[in-house]
Amino acid sequence: MRDVPAPAVPAPAIPSPTRVPRVLRRCALLCAALALASSCGWGTGDDGASSRPLPGAPTGVTAEAGSATTVHVMWNAVEGAEAYEVYRGGTRVDEVPAADRMVDVTRLRPSTAYAFTVRARDADGRLGPRSREVRATTPAAVTDDTPPTRPGDTRGRAAGARAVRLTWAASNNEQGVVSYDIHQGGTKVHSVGGDRTSAQVTGLRPGTRYTFTVRARDAADNVSPAGAAVRLTTPGSDDAEATAPTALRASSHRADGAYYIDLSWVPPRGDGVITEYQIELDGRAATSLVYGDEAPRERAEYSFYAGIQAGVTHRVRVRARLSDGTWGGFSAERKVTTGTGG
Incomplete structure (x- = not known):
């Protein structure tokens, strides 16, 4: 019996010397295009935040010693800012909502020079550039229990x-x-x-x-x-409508033998985040609502006690405390009847 030779296996194809550089060039061009798209925010699949510009550097920054252990820092508003971070040297020492634009930096040392900068942060958490550096020197500590006379x-x-x-x-x-x-x-x-x-x-x-x-x-x-x-x-006319909450909705629900009024509204657009509201019921201030750092930006909601009797119709409206410390305009009034769901 004769040995039968095994069938020949074809050798793998080897690209010609002229083909390899062309393939590499195509890969290099593709990688460069992807890198450019990533750096420009194209095709990133995010919510579009990368296409928006960063907040600018705060201007008008000032620093004044408030006492032997405090310095008061202020600055102008930055468009698109949701909050501000305050730095002493390279250390972040405080953060405030956009409506404030000022802070008292505390726990400082007497007779010490300090440098401060401020950065704006937008709704996506991105920080803008630092402001110019400002300096303040705290005075010497004193032992004194007597306050100054009134101005x-x-x-x-x-x-x-x-x-x-x-x-x-x-x-x-x-x-x-x-x-x-x-x-x-x-x-x-x-x-x-x-x-x-x-x-x-x-x-x-x-x-x-x-x-x-x-x-x-x-x-x-x-x-x-x-x-x-x-x-x-101040002179001029106050545009109350521009400072009022909008899209107010009102309904009622029953729980534990009582009726509650449920409200929701869109906060007024302005300088910073609104953190305080006043709710008026039947022409009188019924309650105040104060949010902390998690104040709603798109739609606010609140529910409050309205009594135990069904079939009572109430009138409700809402207004916001603005960044200048005053109350804005009232929202449109809504009527809601207990026990009807609306």
Whole structure:
């Protein structure tokens, strides 16, 4: 019996020397195109965030010592910002919502120079560039239990439709006044150094009535009584409709033997996130709603007790507290009857 030779197996094809470079060139061009698309945000499959520009660097940044252990930092609003991060040197020391644009940096050392910068962050969590660096030096620590005297002769005038100019007489204190705090209603909105007796408050609304007071602060963080209130109305007309919540919906439900009114609305668009609302029931303020860091941006919801009786028709509307500390316009009024679901 003769041995039968095994069938020949063809050798694998080897690209010609002229074909290999062409294939590599095609791969290189494809990789370069993919890299370019990724860097430009094309074809990334995300929600479009990468196509939006980053927030700009905050401008108008100032820093003033508030006491031996605090510095007050302020800045102008940045378009598209949802929050701001404040840095001392390279360390982030605070974060505030976009409506604030100011912060008191605390727990500092007396007689120490500090440098601060601010960055804006958008709704997608992206940080813009740092602001210019500003510096402030805290004064020496003192032992003092006596607050400064109240600022005197407080006066004010409108400085256009969106700003006011305030002046006052200097306070007295044995250890000296380090800063003056300006309050709008019950909210601190501005601060200037202790050698100043005037301030300009910006970011206001036209045709709106404001009440301002001034307090002095010393190095030991003692705060004076408030000076006389200054009441001013900015010129122009207040567009209440532009500051009102929209798309208000109202219904009712029953739980545990009682009826509740369920509301939802779209927050007004403006400078920063709205964190406080007032709900009016049958022409009277019924309740206030205060959100924390998780304030809704697209649609807010709230449910509150309305009584135990069915068939009662209520009128409801909502308004928001704006970044300047005032209340915006009311939403359109809605009627809701307990026990009917709407």
